[in-house]
Amino acid sequence: VTGAAVLNGSSELADARDVTNDVTLELAHARFDGKDANVSVDVYLLNTANAPIEGPVRARVMTLSSQMGTPHLIVGSVNGEEERGAIIDFTPSLHEGKLVPDERSGPIHLVFHLDSLHPTRPPAHVR
Numbered sequence: 001v002t003g004a005a006v007l008n009g010s011s012e013l014a015d016a017r018d019v020t021n022d023v024t025l026e027l028a029h030a031r032f033d034g035k036d037a038n039v040s041v042d043v044y045l046l047n048t049a050n051a052p053i054e055g056p057v058r059a060r061v062m063t064l065s066s067q068m069g070t071p072h073l074i075v076g077s078v079n080g081e082e083e084r085g086a087i088i089d090f091t092p093s094l095h096e097g098k099l100v101p102d103e104r105s106g107p108i109h110l111v112f113h114l115d116s117l118h119p120t121r122p123p124a125h126v127r
Helices: none
Strands: 023-033 038-047 058-060 070-075 087-089 108-115
Touching (some): 038 070, 087 108
Antiparallel strands (some): 023 038, 038 108, 058 087, 070 108
16 A cells, blocks of 8 residues: 555545534535436535534545446545545535534535446436
């Protein structure tokens, strides 16, 4: 194995506090474009903790898979990665730079391209 171990899996996140257990990722407005083989979706963070979460707030993609094909994040990554390791910055979607308890962030729009598209219909919740 080459490379160095980095806290939080990325140099961009090395100084960040892990709030994985304090948030829930919510999805809305999922759409599939069969012509371009793209899936677009708005994602939100919900603060499920009892304390505010101060920005910056960023998420790192740990796994990315689809039953429809091989996904690549083409819109929404702030570090240029398209698969595992992609970083999504929720900071611009926070009200006054923080997320208070039970508050949901504004939307972050993501677009995924599907390579090797399988001949299946998209799930009912993706139209």
